[in-house]
Amino acid sequence: MTTVANDVLSDITNVSRRAFTLGLGASVFVLAAGLKPSFGADGQAYGGDAMPHGLKEDPLVFLSVAEDGTVSIICHRSEMGQGIRTSLPMVMADELDADWSRVKIVQAPGDEPTYGNQNTDGSRSMRHHFQPARRMGAAARRMLEEAAAKTWNVPVEEVEAVNHEVIHKATGRKLGYGALAKSAAEMSVPPREKISLKKPSQFRYIGKGKIGLVDNFDITTGRAKYGIDTRFDDMLYAVIVRPPVYGGKVAKFDATEALKVPGVVKVVELESPPPPSEFQPLGGIAVIASNTWAAIQGRDKLDITWDHGPNASYSTDIYHADMRATAQKPGKVVRSYGDVDAAMKTAAKRITADYYIPHHAHGTIEPPAAVARIVDGKCDVWGPLQDPQAARDRLVKLLGIAYEDVTVNVTLLGGGFGRKSKPDFALEAALLSKAVDGRPVKVTWTREDDLMHDYLNTTAVEHLEAGLDADGKPVAWLHRSVAPSITSIFKPGVKYEAPFELGMGLVDVPLDVPNLRVENGEAEAHTRIGWFRSVTNVPHAFAIQSFVAELATAAGRDPKDYLLELIGPPRRITLKLPELKTDDPWWNYGEHPETYAIDTGRLRRVTEVVAQASKWGRELPKGRGLGIAAHRSFVTYTAAVVEVEVDGGGRITIPRVDIAVDCGPQINPERIRSQMEGAVIQGVSLATVSNITFRDGQVEQTNFDGFELTRIDAAPREIHVHLVAPDETYEEPLGGVGEPGVPPIAPALVNAVFAATGKRLRELPIRDQMAS
Amino acid sequence: MAITFNVNGEPREVDVDPNTPLLWVLRDELGLTGTKFGCGVAQCGACTVFVDGMPQRSCVTPVELINGSDITTIEGVEGPEASAIQKAWVEIDVPQCGYCQSGQIMSAVALLRDISDPTDEDIDGAMTGNICRCATYVRIRQAIKNAAAELKG
Ligand code: FES
Ligand code: FES
Numbered sequence: 057m058t059t060v061a062n063d064v065l066s067d068i069t070n071v072s073r074r075a076f077t078l079g080l081g082a083s084v085f086v087l088a089a090g091l092k093p094s095f096g097a098d099g100q101a102y103g104g105d106a107m108p109h110g111l112k113e114d115p116l117v118f119l120s121v122a123e124d125g126t127v128s129i130i131c132h133r134s135e136m137g138q139g140i141r142t143s144l145p146m147v148m149a150d151e152l153d154a155d156w157s158r159v160k161i162v163q164a165p166g167d168e169p170t171y172g173n174q175n176t177d178g179s180r181s182m183r184h185h186f187q188p189a190r191r192m193g194a195a196a197r198r199m200l201e202e203a204a205a206k207t208w209n210v211p212v213e214e215v216e217a218v219n220h221e222v223i224h225k226a227t228g229r230k231l232g233y234g235a236l237a238k239s240a241a242e243m244s245v246p247p248r249e250k251i252s253l254k255k256p257s258q259f260r261y262i263g264k265g266k267i268g269l270v271d272n273f274d275i276t277t278g279r280a281k282y283g284i285d286t287r288f289d290d291m292l293y294a295v296i297v298r299p300p301v302y303g304g305k306v307a308k309f310d311a312t313e314a315l316k317v318p319g320v321v322k323v324v325e326l327e328s329p330p331p332p333s334e335f336q337p338l339g340g341i342a343v344i345a346s347n348t349w350a351a352i353q354g355r356d357k358l359d360i361t362w363d364h365g366p367n368a369s370y371s372t373d374i375y376h377a378d379m380r381a382t383a384q385k386p387g388k389v390v391r392s393y394g395d396v397d398a399a400m401k402t403a404a405k406r407i408t409a410d411y412y413i414p415h416h417a418h419g420t421i422e423p424p425a426a427v428a429r430i431v432d433g434k435c436d437v438w439g440p441l442q443d444p445q446a447a448r449d450r451l452v453k454l455l456g457i458a459y460e461d462v463t464v465n466v467t468l469l470g471g472g473f474g475r476k477s478k479p480d481f482a483l484e485a486a487l488l489s490k491a492v493d494g495r496p497v498k499v500t501w502t503r504e505d506d507l508m509h510d511y512l513n514t515t516a517v518e519h520l521e522a523g524l525d526a527d528g529k530p531v532a533w534l535h536r537s538v539a540p541s542i543t544s545i546f547k548p549g550v551k552y553e554a555p556f557e558l559g560m561g562l563v564d565v566p567l568d569v570p571n572l573r574v575e576n577g578e579a580e581a582h583t584r585i586g587w588f589r590s591v592t593n594v595p596h597a598f599a600i601q602s603f604v605a606e607l608a609t610a611a612g613r614d615p616k617d618y619l620l621e622l623i624g625p626p627r628r629i630t631l632k633l634p635e636l637k638t639d640d641p642w643w644n645y646g647e648h649p650e651t652y653a654i655d656t657g658r659l660r661r662v663t664e665v666v667a668q669a670s671k672w673g674r675e676l677p678k679g680r681g682l683g684i685a686a687h688r689s690f691v692t693y694t695a696a697v698v699e700v701e702v703d704g705g706g707r708i709t710i711p712r713v714d715i716a717v718d719c720g721p722q723i724n725p726e727r728i729r730s731q732m733e734g735a736v737i738q739g740v741s742l743a744t745v746s747n748i749t750f751r752d753g754q755v756e757q758t759n760f761d762g763f764e765l766t767r768i769d770a771a772p773r774e775i776h777v778h779l780v781a782p783d784e785t786y787e788e789p790l791g792g793v794g795e796p797g798v799p800p801i802a803p804a805l806v807n808a809v810f811a812a813t814g815k816r817l818r819e820l821p822i823r824d825q826m827a828s
Numbered sequence: 829m830a831i832t833f834n835v836n837g838e839p840r841e842v843d844v845d846p847n848t849p850l851l852w853v854l855r856d857e858l859g860l861t862g863t864k865f866g867c868g869v870a871q872c873g874a875c876t877v878f879v880d881g882m883p884q885r886s887c888v889t890p891v892e893l894i895n896g897s898d899i900t901t902i903e904g905v906e907g908p909e910a911s912a913i914q915k916a917w918v919e920i921d922v923p924q925c926g927y928c929q930s931g932q933i934m935s936a937v938a939l940l941r942d943i944s945d946p947t948d949e950d951i952d953g954a955m956t957g958n959i960c961r962c963a964t965y966v967r968i969r970q971a972i973k974n975a976a977a978e979l980k981g
Contacts, residue, residue, distance in 0.1 A: 137924030137962045268921055275926030276914045278862020278902030282927055285861035293856060318845060347856040348865075349848045421866045421874055421961045422927045470864070470927025471961050503867040726921060730967070734924055737963030760871035760959060769952040771965040 102648040104173065104184030109445070112172035113188040115196040115245060119148060125220065125234030127154045132164040132171035133181040134442050135271070136472030137734070138794045139727035140181045142270045144189055147723060150261045151193025151254055152200075154233070155220040161270050166444025166464035175443040177477045177587060178645065179690040179792025182723050186790055194251045196240075203240035204231050219260075256786050263782070265726035271468065283440035283467040284425035284500060291427065291496040292321060294488050295351045297358060298340035298509050301753035302583045303331045303365035309341055313357040319350025323358070324491045326484070331367075332545050333584060335450060337484045338509060344488060348500055368753040370582035372414065372515065375750075379538045379579055380410060383519035387536050387575035388552055391563040393635050394571030399532035403523025407610050410519050411599040412819040413802075414747035415512040416588055417763055422470020423501040428485035430494035434461040439482045440469035447479035451486055473738075474587035478511055507763050508755045511586025512748055514539040514557075518599030522569075528611025530622065533569040537562050539595060540581035551578045553592070559643035561596035561689060561799065563636060566654045567604075568624025583750065589738060590798040593689040598743075598820065601685035601803030606816065615807060616667045616684050623686070626657025645691050651789050652691045658718050658781070659686055662695040665780050666716035670697035679703060680711075683807025685800040690792030692719040693780075696736070696800040698772075700808040706826035708809065709770070710740060715800070716778040719791035729777040732797040736775050739801020741766035745823045764823075831895045835860065836904025846892035850884075851875045853891045854901060862902040862930050866959070873958030874927065876934040877901050883938040885957075902930035909940040912975035922971050924962035932958050936972050945976050 104111040118130045129145040141161050149159050164171050173184070197217045204222035205212040208229060215224050221232045261267050274280035299305055305328035314323055321344045328339025341358055345351035400406060426439030435455055441447050444464040451462045469476055481499055488497040501509075516539035523532035541557055544550040553576050563574050588594070601619075608618035630649045631642040642649055663686045666672075672682060679702050686695035696715040702708050713736050722728055745764040749756045757763035806817045809826075817825055832841045835858060842857050849868075854860040854877070863886055866874030870885040877886045878900035913936050916922075923929045932955070939946055939954035946954070951969055960968070 135925075137926070139924075268918060269923060271926060272918045272921065272923060275923045275929050276917045276933060278860075278930050280926055281861070282864075284865065285855075287859060287861065347844070347848075347852055349845070349852040349856070353845075419961050420925075420927075421872060421959060422864070422925070423866075468927075469925060471925045473961075500865070503869070503872075730921065730924060730964070733966050734963040737965060738961075741963070759869050760867050761869070765959050765961060766963070767956045767959060768965040768968060769956045771963065773948070775966050 107173035109168035121237040134176040136469035143724040148193035314354040320354035379517040382577040387577035418475035420471030424481035428489040429496040442477040513588035516595035538577035544581035590795040593799040597799035628653035662716040670714035681811025685803035692791030692796040698804040710772040735797025743802035850886040876931040916971040916975040
């Protein structure tokens with residue numbers, strides 16, 4: 057426990073130089089990992105322990121108490137709307153028994169050796185950090201109790217920390233946390249066995265949903281600072297024109313006219329590294345000016361001849377047709393049991409369907425933007441970064457300076473969804489600062505830049521075949537997935553999907569069928585592919601959950617009953633080699649295969665809950681329909697029922713969506729609800745209106761008029777979130793929350809359109825297919 | 829060219845290319861970063877401000893057109909509607925990432941100044957120009973209704 061000056065506590069405070077003045081030194085040690093060890097019998101690390109730099113749980117790093125009683129808590133994960141700056145500190149504050157109104161949140165810079173893994177991606181923050189955060193809070197509470205006991209010269213068992221003060225029960229003596237700060241800092245961090253976590257009945261904040269977002273006031277008054285809002289007095293502003301085709305470069309350029317634009321200071325050519333581009337800048341020509349508008353005007357005046365490179369013929373129409381052809385041919389088998397071919401031959405009925413999803417852009421309303429400054433050989437960067445350590449590591453390499461000389465400050469993110477886990481824009485800022493002798497430079501991506509150069513969600517053709525017996529029950533299931541892989545940004549020549557992509561709802565399909573084969577067909581990427589919220593779960597859930605509904609129709613059954621039958625009885629599934637035919641063991645979102653086995657009982661339960669809550673089977677007026685879908689992703693279970701209304705002209709409205717979620721313990725229920733609401737509408741968006749297409753290697757949608765997003769008028773009028781089966785012990789393994797709401801929406805929506813109109817739509821977005 | 833106007837009640841003078849959109853004048857010249865850039869082409873609403881009381885997309889408003897005008901930004905918006913909207917926003921935790929919310933709040937305040945008891949269709953009409961990628965629309969709608977109810981007393 058240490059004191060800390062109050063003036064370091066602003067939103068985007070850099071804590072790297074924060075002085076801990078007391079109690080450090082010999083007493084510092086890191087608490088051992090997890091209550092439930094996350095190491096398997098195989099010695100393999102899982103969960104947070106398996107992430108780069110693992111988990112760090114030293115309360116002296118994350119918590120401090122000032123003499124005025126202010127508790128400062130470091131948030132080392134990036135805030136992008138999921139509420140982690142509120143929820144994770146709330147967990148620590150609860151175990152510390154701190155008064156929330158006296159807690160300040162300090163955002164950590166990118167420094168994983170100190171804080172542990174910071175890559176805010178994969179719906180992992182609460183899943184991996186809940187228990188460590190509890191233990192840190194509880195350890196600090198113990199130190200305060202020991203300090204009070206020492207002051208009063210009584211056994212520590214006689215004192216108790218309650219809401220920001222420690223009380224001696226027998227005598228009624230009290231000391232506030234502020235008064236104890238100094239002496240508590242002299243206590244050593246208690247070993248694990250001396251830390252007692254609260255019983256859930258003692259929680260003040262966890263599971264209650266009473267705590268508003270810590271940034272609410274700043275957000276609603278325009279004070280909140282995102283990366284794009286970073287400013288310095290002597291700062292310059294830059295925009296960049298990047299090669300319009302991935303892998304292209306500048307052949308020649310003339311900046312004469314650009315340099316004549318008032319305010320333009322400099323034009324800089326940036327090298328275009330050949331693909332795979334990893335997280336590196338794409339290169340191009342940068343215009344640096346005294347304000348953003350001048351930079352944009354200057355950029356418009358550049359005269360550039362491009363060498364478009366090998367991807368200049370990428371057209372998504374043709375690519376779609378190629379993927380479809382590939383999907384008709386045998387692919388690489390990635391999971392197989394039973395004998396699918398034999399069962400197909402003897403099946404009473406065979407059903408085949410192909411599904412298609414296009415590329416999808418992140419479209420964060422704050423586009424990528426970052427500021428860099430280089431002073432005395434030291435580089436400071438400010439940016440909306442999901443993975444600040446990734447930025448830092450690459451800046452060290454790019455600038456050829458020492459690790460200690462790079463500081464990556466994390467601002468608020470105006471949306472992330474996976475885009476801002478790639479720090480290419482922060483590297484651009486550093487290159488441009490270097491080009492102007494270290495002056496601060498802000499790089500802003502215009503919306504056009506963002507849509508034309510995103511790391512897009514993959515595009516996919518999913519080929520499904522099933523053989524049904526005379527009762528309409530599937531006896532054989534074949535799923536062939538064809539989609540360019542994210543790993544293509546890291547290495548050349550990638551043709552197949554990686555285990556983590558196959559593991560997002562494809563090989564881990566939890567259906568109860570006697571013969572099953574999953575294949576992956578070849579596809580090569582021609583643009584940057586990246587993680588988008590819920591990633592390949594989007595195409596996999598869309599295809600599988602649409603197909604289940606199609607089979608129900610073929611069998612003449614109710615889709616909900618049929619889905620439950622196909623999920624089968626409650627059981628726990630762990631995928632193993634050799635049934636799994638991948639090089640690596642089952643990915644399972646990095647989690648332990650037994651602790652986090654696929655639990656079909658939980659999948660059934662969310663399905664049943666959502667069916668009941670949405671009054672599945674109710675009478676609906678003509679033109680209305682209900683669709684259902686269920687999916688496991690990020691070790692969380694979700695199911696959705698979408699209600700659509702389709703008018704005579706094919707216009708769709710969505711009166712209501714119900715979504716049920718089982719994510720294990722619910723830490724901040726209000727944030728789970730809000731994540732589900734947002735995920736539902738993002739699902740509606742990608743299902744109905746949004747797509748990215750290419751012609752001649754270039755993106756065709758350059759702003760929100762082309763890349764349409766669902767707006768308030770087309771959003772579901774009502775969204776009902778049903779939090780299922782909270783674990784009251786708070787000891788069960790946690791599931792993810794940020795992403796799992798997305799996958800079931802598109803299939804539930806097309807299933808609803810089918811129910812309303814009899815029209816089966818197998819390609820997204822459905823916008824242009826509704827009119828006929 | 830020198831252009832003068834009031835921002836949140838304070839007189840300001842800037843000397844910039846008269847075509848410069850008000851958005852960049854506010855953000856880069858005056859340091860008022862509460863007004864956000866989202867698209868630059870009047871598609872997303874993140875840059876919404878009031879020009880003489882009327883909501884406008886500052887990204888497509890050349891600064892020369894507002895010479896002599898009164899500009900209100902999220903940093904300075906006030907009055908009963910603004911207070912009710914901001915309070916309602918906080919009370920039901922509308923924001924997720926929050927980036928679009930300056931624009932959402934400006935549009936919502938303008939709506940309530942116009943129509944004290946908006947229907948769902950009124951809300952659609954006033955708010956459809958504001959994209960929220962985090963998709964907080966259900967709460968936006970609810971918060972507008974809560975603010976309207978509070979104003980009615
Ligand atoms: S930035 Fe002005 S409407 Fe999008
Ligand atoms: S709250 Fe994130 S864009 Fe609206």
